[in-house]
Amino acid sequence: MSLKKKLGLGVASAALGLSLIGGGTFAYFSDTEVTNNTFAAGTLDLSVNPTTIVDVSNLKPGDVVVREFNLVNGGSLDISKIDLKTVTSVDDANNDNTDNFAKHIKVLFLENGDKTGWNFIEGWDYNDVISETTLYDLQAMTPDAVENLNSFWTKWLGIEGEESGLGAGDSDQMYVAFEFVDNNQDQNQFQGDTLNLEWTFTAHQTEGELK
Template identity: 55%
Template sequence: MTLKKKLGMGVMSAALGLSLVGGGTFAYFNDTAETNNTFAAGTLDLSVDPVEIVNVGNLKPGDTIFRPFEIRNDGSLDIDDVFLATDYKVTDAKGDNAGADFGEHIRVNFLYNADKDSVPVFSKTLKELKEEYSNGKDTNVVIFWDEFWDELFNGYLAAGTQDNLYVEFEFVDNGQEQNVFQGDSLELKWSFTATQFEGEER
């Protein structure tokens, strides 16, 4: 066998030996421990009772409508804020309103949260509420008012609880002729939006 062949056989033998060492098995002790983990999201579930707060006809200037209602937290998470957004649609019975807005003549004298001792809306027409609080991020109906300290504190709506609210609407008698609104109707939509507390270390 020539020297060249002997060297080639040696290189091949060495490569085979290295592959056996690298691909071989060897014994060792081992132990395994496992964990089972669960991530479950909580729920925000806000409801209003009754869903139709006001349904009244034959209104005339000077009439007031007082109604109680409640907001409930039927979810598993505490609610930080409940924001109110206002929208409405007017049906002009005779088509002669000439730009006059019935919503400018219906006023919320107060919206009172009895459980938080707060008045989130005071003496605002529906037109003002629609213009000022239409995005649902301004009027918080669960904020807490501390009369003793004369300061505002952040209230909240705990899971499984409700707040009792009272509202009074008034068809404002402005002392002038308001005949253009005879037979008109207004559909008011109040949207209550609940928000969570900020995340925390758990």
């Protein structure tokens, strides 16, 4: 085969190869956009003001202690409920207790003033989260401190106070009264004793929703 023919076959083969390679491609327009997305979680931030609700000394049977405090939602999310957990302990000064001091301290009421409503027939309908129970018995309960307890009729007849829960940036004013119950019996075993009360308020979020 002559050199000319060999060169011609080589060029033809190269052209065929290029056509096979380029045969599967085509030209097209394109446009690309990039989105930047974030998922930022909200915050639950419950505080109690003041942090010490009761600090009283020299109690005697028959004494009543009344205090007020605020539950504050400083977070960005609404709170659906606030559970109240009670824990007590007693420092027995003379090691002579035969009864529990917490059974002799009664919570007369824990009222949520912001949830209190007005009944046009009976007047104020107080929203007592806790009513007439001892600190000892309260340890077995977990009341919701921001629940609106007003009845249907109170809501129908008048102003029922704020809805249950605690909105972001909002606060509820609470009133509480404790009584050292005088049972008309010998309570000398409690002289010099100290009752320690720990109240833990636990906030819960509202239900998830479509965003």
